[in-house]
Amino acid sequence: MITSQLILTIAIHGISGFILLGAGLFVFLQNPNRFINQAFFLNFIFIAIYEAGMVLGPLMPTYELAYLVWFTNLLDVGIPVTTSAVILAAINKLKEWRWYLIGSTVIAVGIFITALVEPRWFLPQVTPKLYFPWYLDGGWLYLVMVVFFIFGALIPYIAMLRAYMSGYDRERIEYFLLMYAFGFGFGNLNFALVFNIPIDPLIGAPIGLGLIPLAYGVVAKNLLNIRVVFARAALFSAGIATLAALLTLLIFLNDLLVQTVPWVQFWTVPIFTSVVAFVVGRLFWSKLVENDRVKYEFITVATHKLRTPLTQISWGVRSLLDTNPTPDVRALAEHIQRSSNRLIELTNALFETTEETSQQYAYRKEHVGLTALTKEVLERMSSFIAAKKLTVNLHGDAEVTVTGDLRRLTSVIEVLMENAINYSPQGEVIQIITYQKGGKAYYSIHDHGIGVESEEQHRIFTRFYRTDAAKRADTEGVGLGLAMAKNIIKRHGGNMGVESEGTGKGSVFWFSLPHA
Amino acid sequence: MPKSILYIEDESFIGRTIINKLKENGFEAEIAADGESAFEMMKEKKFDLILLDLILPKMSGFDVLKKLKEDATTKTIPVVVFSNQSTHEDKDRARDLGALDFRVKVNSTPNEVLALARTILQ
Numbered sequence: 362m363i364t365s366q367l368i369l370t371i372a373i374h375g376i377s378g379f380i381l382l383g384a385g386l387f388v389f390l391q392n393p394n395r396f397i398n399q400a401f402f403l404n405f406i407f408i409a410i411y412e413a414g415m416v417l418g419p420l421m422p423t424y425e426l427a428y429l430v431w432f433t434n435l436l437d438v439g440i441p442v443t444t445s446a447v448i449l450a451a452i453n454k455l456k457e458w459r460w461y462l463i464g465s466t467v468i469a470v471g472i473f474i475t476a477l478v479e480p481r482w483f484l485p486q487v488t489p490k491l492y493f494p495w496y497l498d499g500g501w502l503y504l505v506m507v508v509f510f511i512f513g514a515l516i517p518y519i520a521m522l523r524a525y526m527s528g529y530d531r532e533r534i535e536y537f538l539l540m541y542a543f544g545f546g547f548g549n550l551n552f553a554l555v556f557n558i559p560i561d562p563l564i565g566a567p568i569g570l571g572l573i574p575l576a577y578g579v580v581a582k583n584l585l586n587i588r589v590v591f592a593r594a595a596l597f598s599a600g601i602a603t604l605a606a607l608l609t610l611l612i613f614l615n616d617l618l619v620q621t622v623p624w625v626q627f628w629t630v631p632i633f634t635s636v637v638a639f640v641v642g643r644l645f646w647s648k649l650v651e652n653d654r655v656k657y658e659f660i661t662v663a664t665h666k667l668r669t670p671l672t673q674i675s676w677g678v679r680s681l682l683d684t685n686p687t688p689d690v691r692a693l694a695e696h697i698q699r700s701s702n703r704l705i706e707l708t709n710a711l712f713e714t715t716e717e718t719s720q721q722y723a724y725r726k727e728h729v730g731l732t733a734l735t736k737e738v739l740e741r742m743s744s745f746i747a748a749k750k751l752t753v754n755l756h757g758d759a760e761v762t763v764t765g766d767l768r769r770l771t772s773v774i775e776v777l778m779e780n781a782i783n784y785s786p787q788g789e790v791i792q793i794i795t796y797q798k799g800g801k802a803y804y805s806i807h808d809h810g811i812g813v814e815s816e817e818q819h820r821i822f823t824r825f826y827r828t829d830a831a832k833r834a835d836t837e838g839v840g841l842g843l844a845m846a847k848n849i850i851k852r853h854g855g856n857m858g859v860e861s862e863g864t865g866k867g868s869v870f871w872f873s874l875p876h877a
Numbered sequence: 878m879p880k881s882i883l884y885i886e887d888e889s890f891i892g893r894t895i896i897n898k899l900k901e902n903g904f905e906a907e908i909a910a911d912g913e914s915a916f917e918m919m920k921e922k923k924f925d926l927i928l929l930d931l932i933l934p935k936m937s938g939f940d941v942l943k944k945l946k947e948d949a950t951t952k953t954i955p956v957v958v959f960s961n962q963s964t965h966e967d968k969d970r971a972r973d974l975g976a977l978d979f980r981v982k983v984n985s986t987p988n989e990v991l992a993l994a995r996t997i998l999q
Contacts (some may be wrong), residue, residue: 394971397973458949559989661964665961665962668982669961673891675983676891676986676987677890677892705983709984
């Protein structure tokens, strides 16, 4: 009988399964060539198959079908092996532990084959238990699998814990530790009822909760862009659910056709749809991948090809300057040095914006003092400021601290500062104001430069866009700095904008960030 | 005894600039133009640090790194990848294969390479 309790349990197991599938697929597609991503994917697939068994097993109409579905629990032997692989890859110990991995694969295959040869050793029968119409009644081989399941993963887990204690790559492995603690903590509870220990599998249902520490790691350490992770995971889960619905519909239509149209064979529809799906999918996928890849590869290859001659020019000039040249030669060499630095910055900006927009990689988070950072940037730019006889004043709170990626926030301040210097007339004043208010840090740079017309204000943060006034004032710029800066601020959970009364009336570029 | 550094780099000007800088500052430094000649040189001599470019003729830098870390006689030598090819994928891969650090040539100066070598070999 199907009770509300049963529905609740299988619903949570079902949701866990879908989340795991979506997350596994997401991680895999992030970088399908990387071993750890492949192992992570397989790991989550195995757990998702287990969850599918939990959902379908109790609902089967006959004993034979129920036995068959519950028998797929045998695939659990894959979980400790893939878990070990993920853990060992995360702590960079694959090579030292390869015999452990090979050994546990052999044990897993051994259990698998033995169970196929003599299914009764693994699963003597399925019986009604608690509110389940059918549940597993495990044999001695099932118990062997559970022991292997627990210890197989526990041993590398301890190795990971020790790596963590010794300070190895803490930020990265912290969330792996928590994820598997949750996943295995909950997951193992489901085995109790198999051996008639009355623990309700509802308690063990939220295996997908293992993803909470992962999500925590993602949010706290910003290992990936959280919004993208959730959007993709939801998209993949929805995709899988749609696919399942389509398949069910297809099976239903197939049955209908076979029964009503005499010449339709039971294999006609499946084969026909497989061919169509394959051709359409292949076309769609290749177009999708091609577009993205071509753009990304073009810029990466182009910037890389530019970088080698740039390195030679830059180092060559440096060596020339080291030889104590005559003042004329020195002036020329310094001119070449400035130009090559400019080209290096440009290729770096092009390369970085491409990388920023093409994937979601780690932002390193630490406490950053905005005032101290600004002083450092000003120090580096002091010769440009002096050359234009500008005065730069700092106002506001003594120090405003935010949590962020130091290197990227430095780029943001550099971009804003460079613009303020480049677009200010000689002898003007630039004011920088930093303060905190209501959990937020505010930063603004006020200049008396070329200004921005109101209709152009929202467009200047678009890549390659430059206002007419900017093109006249500085012919060198390409219009990437502000786009990159705004992207970085947004990824930190902040916002960026500009205020100006129009051309020639100066402007205020500002950003806000969550306060540390 | 001076510490010895092997720089695997096929671009001779870039290679020479770094080697000269290291030699002027008391290191023993040699250059190998590709992975195969690097392994030949390592049979003759033991190095304390390897600087490795990624784009090389014959074997790629990643293949060289992999082979270095597989061989018991070379796996303990610290390797710094020093390349202009620097996508996040490249950086991840180099780290997975056991590189100690990843530096982008165009964004470094010979003096910074010298400072890095000093820090590692101290």
